[in-house]
Amino acid sequence: MxxxxxxxxxxxxxxxxxxxxxxxxxxxxxxxxxxxxxxxxxxxxxxxxxxxxxxxxxxxxxxxxxxxxxxxxxxxxxxxxxxxxxxxxxxxxxxxxxxxxxxxxxxxxxxxFYDLKAMEGKDLVFAAGGIGFPPVRCLIWNILAERDKYGAILVVHGARTHRDLIYTAEMDEWSKIDGVTVVKTVDPGGEPEEWDGEVGFVPTVVGEQVPDMLARHGSSIDNVLAYTCGPPVMINFVIDALEGLGLTKRQIHLTLENKMKCAVGKCGRCNIGSTYVCLEGPIFNAEQVAAMPDDA
Ligand SMILES: Cc1cc2nc3c(=O)[nH]c(=O)nc-3n(C[C@H](O)[C@H](O)[C@H](O)COP(=O)(O)OP(=O)(O)OC[C@H]3O[C@@H](n4cnc5c(N)ncnc54)[C@H](O)[C@@H]3O)c2cc1C
Ligand code: FES
CATH class of the missing domain: 2.40.30.10 (Translation factors)
Incomplete structure (x- = not known):
């Protein structure tokens, strides 16, 4: 792992x-x-x-x-x-x-917790839907504290409507940092008239933005690591979009939010097959999740 x-x-x-x-x-x-x-x-x-x-x-x-x-x-x-x-x-x-x-x-x-060492020198993609942003946001701030160690950064945050977007002030702050691209997106119909962000689902926007980011920075898909959290359906489509661009499952990481009770491996509430999400997760790569039984 x-x-x-x-x-x-x-x-x-x-x-x-x-x-x-x-x-x-x-x-x-x-x-x-x-x-x-x-x-x-x-x-x-x-x-x-x-x-x-x-x-x-x-x-x-x-x-x-x-x-x-x-x-x-x-x-x-x-x-x-x-x-x-x-x-x-x-x-x-x-x-x-x-x-x-x-x-x-x-x-x-x-x-x-995230393996920061493995991210050094990599181009990083963060894709967060709705209240799935906090598990990704903590990582973004940690990365930005040592900005020089990492390559290009793309942050995509989506929500149903512009009123459901969170951390909007800090996203504006991040977008001013060299090599950091921040995209806010809302589901079709969720945008106000004066909306200056994207309209579209997170996986679609990720599929469009990653090639642009790589072209801007003269980088390649092999150098990308991706981190996503959000509703399960969004995560599945983000994985599909990233795989469609050529990322392997090992390059894609997700936070699973399975319901928990004890959080210390005692109650058996969170497990998927033999994997206790509270102990071995909540962060997995997509290859690990693909190997889990279907209720993942
Ligand atoms: C590892 C992990 C990290 C999480 N991080 C966050 C976070 O940063 N911010 C945040 O808002 N939430 C997070 N969640 C989800 C959060 O735990 C639940 O939304 C919360 O416990 C609901 O508590 P409640 O008593 O208010 O809701 P309840 O009254 O228990 O439930 C209300 C509704 O929410 C559903 N629900 C409860 N827990 C979950 C869950 N884990 N996943 C999906 N649906 C659920 C119930 O089925 C029910 O429909 C996380 C969950 C996990 C396992
Ligand atoms: S939450 Fe109890 S075993 Fe994981």
Whole structure:
């Protein structure tokens, strides 16, 4: 497996014990998506916390339950970490009602993380649909912190409508960086009159933009690594589009968001065949996923 794993942390020997984190800032990304900037209440937790880019956590609210979110910040940032979630149900609805200063529970970090070394010198393609952007966004910020190590960068973020796009201000910031192309796209019909982005589904836009990026930078398809997250149907079509351009399955990486409970390999909720997504994932390459049983 190309990705790497960290030792699973334990909180005072209890695998399921959440640590308290305070919401120090809330960013309203869209009407139903929030970013929480979080800091540990206990200074000892703060001092001992570290994570790999791409890992996830279990975020909990007393009386409501736990939800699994990617850690959407870059480990290069100090003093806080972030999650970004869409309000889709019981826990996320309550989380959305919280205010700055409120305290929630956190378990993690869990899962594997991106292999940054393997990306050095490569041209990188990021394709994110809707709330699938946070697991890719943390990687983009980590890459940009050491921009010189990497080749051309293409970021495609799509959503149903322009109102559902997230991280729009930082996408504008990235687009000013040399060698970085950022494309916002909305599904047909989701664009306002004054829309200056693309109209089309993420896989289509990726299929059009990657050859342009390679031509601009005089690079070749062999040098590309791609990272995608979003609805399963989008991921499948992104893989098809990239394979159609000549990428191998090993060059394409995806984050699987299978439903989880324990996140520590105990409950059997997340597994696909013999693969425990919470332990061996959530990041896999497309070759690994193709070898899994059909429910992947
Ligand atoms: C590794 C991983 C990373 C994730 N990262 C993020 C993230 O960064 N931001 C984010 O908003 N969400 C993320 N998710 C999805 C998130 O965990 C669920 O949306 C959330 O737990 C729903 O909680 P809830 O109690 O509000 O919803 P519930 O009341 O439990 O469910 C509401 C609806 O959402 C569906 N649902 C619940 N969990 C999932 C899931 N994992 N996949 C698809 N549908 C689901 C339910 O079937 C139901 O229809 C991630 C999931 C995984 C496994
Ligand atoms: S979530 Fe329990 S085994 Fe993976």
């Amino acid at each position: 190309e990705q790497t794993s960290l030792q699973q942390p334990t909180a005072a020997g209890n695998l399921y014990l959440p640590r308290q984190v305070r919401i120090r800032k809330i960013i309203r990304e869209t009407h139903d998506v929030r970013t929480f900037q979080l800091e540990f209440v206990d200074p000892a937790d703060r001092a001992s916390f570290s994570y790999g880019v791409g890992q996830f956590g279990e975020f909990s609210l007393f009386g409501y339950g736990e939800s699994t979110f990617n850690i959407s910040s870059s480990p290069t940032w100090e003093g806080y970490f972030e999650c970004c979630f869409r309000n889709v149900g019981q826990v996320t609805d309550r989380l959305q009602a919280l205010t700055e200063g409120d305290i929630i529970g956190f378990r993690g970090p869990y899962g594997n």
